[in-house]
Amino acid sequence: MRKGILSIAAAGAALSLGLTACGGESGDTTTAQAGDTPSASSAPSGKIGVILPDSKSSARWETADRKYLEEAFKAAGVAYEIQNAQGDKNSFQTIAEQMITGGVNVLAIVNLDSGTGKAVLDKAKSQGVATIDYDRLTLGGNADYYVSFDNTAVGKLQGEGLAKCLTDKKADKPIIAELNGSPTDNNATLFKEGYDGVLKPKYDAGEYVKGPDQSVPDWDNTQAGTIFEQMLTSTPKIAGVLAANDGLGNAAISVLKKNKLNGKVPVTGQDATVQGLQNILAGDQCMTVYKAVKQEADATAGLAIALAQGQKPAANGSVKDTETGKDVAAVLLTPKAIYFDNVKDVVADGYVSKDELCTGDFADKCAEAGVS
Numbered sequence: 001m002r003k004g005i006l007s008i009a010a011a012g013a014a015l016s017l018g019l020t021a022c023g024g025e026s027g028d029t030t031t032a033q034a035g036d037t038p039s040a041s042s043a044p045s046g047k048i049g050v051i052l053p054d055s056k057s058s059a060r061w062e063t064a065d066r067k068y069l070e071e072a073f074k075a076a077g078v079a080y081e082i083q084n085a086q087g088d089k090n091s092f093q094t095i096a097e098q099m100i101t102g103g104v105n106v107l108a109i110v111n112l113d114s115g116t117g118k119a120v121l122d123k124a125k126s127q128g129v130a131t132i133d134y135d136r137l138t139l140g141g142n143a144d145y146y147v148s149f150d151n152t153a154v155g156k157l158q159g160e161g162l163a164k165c166l167t168d169k170k171a172d173k174p175i176i177a178e179l180n181g182s183p184t185d186n187n188a189t190l191f192k193e194g195y196d197g198v199l200k201p202k203y204d205a206g207e208y209v210k211g212p213d214q215s216v217p218d219w220d221n222t223q224a225g226t227i228f229e230q231m232l233t234s235t236p237k238i239a240g241v242l243a244a245n246d247g248l249g250n251a252a253i254s255v256l257k258k259n260k261l262n263g264k265v266p267v268t269g270q271d272a273t274v275q276g277l278q279n280i281l282a283g284d285q286c287m288t289v290y291k292a293v294k295q296e297a298d299a300t301a302g303l304a305i306a307l308a309q310g311q312k313p314a315a316n317g318s319v320k321d322t323e324t325g326k327d328v329a330a331v332l333l334t335p336k337a338i339y340f341d342n343v344k345d346v347v348a349d350g351y352v353s354k355d356e357l358c359t360g361d362f363a364d365k366c367a368e369a370g371v372s
């Protein structure tokens with residue numbers, strides 16, 4: 001197995017969270033059973049429920065998070081259930097109720113918004129179920145733990161990335177459009193805090209010109225395309241696009257292509273999706289942010305397994321819930337900026353494969369970028 005390319009802020013904590021495999025195996029109650037049923041003396045007690053948000057806003061939830069969580073739970077021999085709410089708030093709450101009724105004693109959620117997430121966390125806690133906010137902090141939710149990447153740092157990398165790409169193009173007082181994530185997602189707020197921290201001083205100094213700045217409801221890529229088309233119509237000289245993830249970035253790129261501006265206007269992204277990486281190889285996207293989801297999933301699984309066994313694991317830090325003012329115990333990981341010259345690092349880390357990335361016309365680009 002190749003070693004991950006990121007430094008893990010939670011490396012020490014992960015070891016104490018019970019990531020070592022236990023004897024025997026159990027399975028995902030919604031999918032297949034994995035191997036033999038563990039003996040009572042060796043199997044971890046309890047059952048873990050995980051609710052993913054959708055498969056539309058980003059491919060990662062089904063292609064990466066589910067896979068890595070399943071691998072960790074199966075290796076530990078713990079009973080678990082993973083479901084996806086597919087962007088439906090009512091379904092999200094129904095799934096949570098069914099999991100709680102079905103006997104989970106640990107519930108990890110990626111909320112669709114803080115209101116829905118809080119209702120689910122409150123219900124779980126009233127039933128004595130331990131709770132984890134996975135990837136997105138639920139404001140006012142009072143989860144027991146929060147596991148994510150340093151999301152302000154993610155935004156900072158995006159802002160710095162756009163600045164680098166504009167410098168490379170020798171842009172003079174470029175007009176910047178900001179295509180932000182969902183206004184109901186606290187992560188989107190943190191991303192914007194990070195990249196605005198880089199861009200605002202440049203606006204204030206007259207180095208850059210602030211252009212259209214709009215959030216995309218539910219991270220919806222179709223809406224993002226419509227929004228960006230309106231931005232470009234109202235401000236035809238947009239010279240840089242701070243797009244909060246690869247899906248939004250690709251929506252902007254599609255509009256730029258129609259106007260023969262792709263490759264001329266730098267566009268950022270996030271998540272290191274196959275599509276985003278291919279856009280970088282093609283020269284249509286200047287950078288993305290890679291978050292090693294396996295590390296996030298493993299840290300969450302370690303916490304969940306320890307909680308399922310009645311332990312109270314330690315975290316390596318905390319974050320402030322801006323709604324309650326309380327500190328939430330947290331495991332925060334380190335993101336990495338990806339440009340053309342280090343796309344190969346994402347492949348070497350095993351997050352995407354060469355076969356899926358280097359298809360068709362991208363084969364030559366992969367060779368040029370040193371992907372092996």
